[in-house]
Amino acid sequence: MNSFSIRAFIPPLTRRAIPLRTTTTRRYAVQAAGAPSLEIFSQQQKWMQKERAAKNVETSRSVDYLRDEVASRLCERLLDINRHFPHVLDLGANACNLARQLTFPSPDSPDAGPRANRVGKLTAADASETLLYRDADLPFNKEVNIDRQVLKTPETLPYDSNTFDAVLSSLSMHWINDLPSVLAQVNHILKPDSPFIGVMMGGDSLFELRTSLQLAEQDRRGGVATHTSPLADVRDVGGLLQRAGFNLLTVDIDDIVVDFPDTFALMKDLQAMGESNAVISREKGAIHRDVLLAAEGIYRELHGNEDGTLPATFRLIYMIGWKPSPKQAKPLDRGTGMFSIKDFLEKDGKDGSEKS
Amino acid sequence: MPPRTRPIDKLATAAAKCSKEGAIYGKCIVADYNNVHKDKCMTEFLKLKECYLAVYKKR
Numbered sequence: 001m002n003s004f005s006i007r008a009f010i011p012p013l014t015r016r017a018i019p020l021r022t023t024t025t026r027r028y029a030v031q032a033a034g035a036p037s038l039e040i041f042s043q044q045q046k047w048m049q050k051e052r053a054a055k056n057v058e059t060s061r062s063v064d065y066l067r068d069e070v071a072s073r074l075c076e077r078l079l080d081i082n083r084h085f086p087h088v089l090d091l092g093a094n095a096c097n098l099a100r101q102l103t104f105p106s107p108d109s110p111d112a113g114p115r116a117n118r119v120g121k122l123t124a125a126d127a128s129e130t131l132l133y134r135d136a137d138l139p140f141n142k143e144v145n146i147d148r149q150v151l152k153t154p155e156t157l158p159y160d161s162n163t164f165d166a167v168l169s170s171l172s173m174h175w176i177n178d179l180p181s182v183l184a185q186v187n188h189i190l191k192p193d194s195p196f197i198g199v200m201m202g203g204d205s206l207f208e209l210r211t212s213l214q215l216a217e218q219d220r221r222g223g224v225a226t227h228t229s230p231l232a233d234v235r236d237v238g239g240l241l242q243r244a245g246f247n248l249l250t251v252d253i254d255d256i257v258v259d260f261p262d263t264f265a266l267m268k269d270l271q272a273m274g275e276s277n278a279v280i281s282r283e284k285g286a287i288h289r290d291v292l293l294a295a296e297g298i299y300r301e302l303h304g305n306e307d308g309t310l311p312a313t314f315r316l317i318y319m320i321g322w323k324p325s326p327k328q329a330k331p332l333d334r335g336t337g338m339f340s341i342k343d344f345l346e347k348d349g350k351d352g353s354e355k356s
Numbered sequence: 357m358p359p360r361t362r363p364i365d366k367l368a369t370a371a372a373k374c375s376k377e378g379a380i381y382g383k384c385i386v387a388d389y390n391n392v393h394k395d396k397c398m399t400e401f402l403k404l405k406e407c408y409l410a411v412y413k414k415r
Contacts, residue, residue, distance in 0.1 A: 009375065111362030206384070215385050215392055264368035289367065293408055294401060296371050301382025303388070 046278040050128035053274035063272045085165040092172025093124035103143040116144040159189040169198035183244035186198035193261040193325035202317040208303040216294035225283045236249040246321025374407040
């Protein structure tokens with residue numbers, strides 16, 4: 001019998017199985033790590049998209065504009081904390097955009113030297129090896145002490161407790177299924193009184209694309225399929241951080257609007273970033289051409305700028321939380337206030353009205 | 357060998373040449389976007405598709 005295996009012809013990308021529990025080291029129990037109770041995103045699909053995107057180095061570098069900008073803003077938030085960080089983790093590092101931004105001086109004080117002066121060692125962790133090592137031979141790697149580590153899954157952090165002086169995460173947490181568990185693990189690996197500073201896509205990101213695809217599909221096919229991910233809202237993030245045990249929370253949002261010549265350019269860029277749709281309940285295969293054609297017309301009509309470009313909104317949610325420590329500043333007890341905040345604010349209001 | 361043109365690029369250039377039909381179709385949908393049902397703007401879409409196919413085949 002002539003039997004031959006077709007396995008050899010399957011490209012190695014599709015062959016990877018994700019082992020969920022491989023380590024035999026004992027750790028403290030954290031909330032449901034490794035086996036998310038609710039699976040929305042296909043981690044394997046996401047991994048594959050990132051690997052494929054990073055294989056095409058030139059295209060992949062050309063769409064770094066969003067990640068670089070966001071990473072730079074995140075670095076500014078890190079610098080706001082007046083401290084030296086000996087060991088920092090960059091969780092979900094993508095192409096180490098944070099590391100590269102750290103090697104530039106801050107735009108507020110260009111003479112102060114690179115921002116990396118405040119960071120001792122940076123551990124960059126990501127599940128996609130190709131994307132993580134994409135820029136490994138560029139000169140900026142010599143200017144910052146960087147250690148790249150490939151994670152087995154983006155949702156299990158193989159680090160001991162009290163390891164890091166800060167954990168950063170830039171534009172990768174919106175693909176995590178079980179955010180409460182990952183945030184609890186982050187809290188666990190931080191040293192006491194250390195910050196977690198993260199930024200993720202959220203809220204109404206890409207609402208223009210979402211609505212036009214929905215309208216186009218409604219008209220062309222009489223129903224709606226999932227094309228953009230469900231995203232966390234600003235309201236949810238505070239609760240999530242609190243549930244994971246963080247203190248002194250700060251959550252703020254930032255909208256970045258990018259203008260594209262047409263919807264196809266937007267979709268191509270998203271694909272090159274490795275940010276294509278990876279929702280498990282998505283329709284497999286490409287979007288039908290009729291729908292794409294219809295969505296282009298609707299996008300232009302509903303959201304288009306006057307100069308013929310199409311805006312795409314990215315809403316970024318920045319979050320800062322501190323691991324609790326007895327040394328940390330605490331709110332005073334109720335009733336210990338020395339003067340009324342009402343009087344203070346009203347006084348301020350009068351001053352403001354006199355000025356204007 | 358010339359570099360391969362991706363299908364999405366062909367689609368984009370063809371769609372760009374049919375912007376007039378695209379605008380008419382878009383207006384038809386947006387005019388009442390709370391009440392879109394299947395084939396609401398069938399005639400407008402067919403005109404758009406006709407134009408698109410003509411451009412697409414020419415190349």
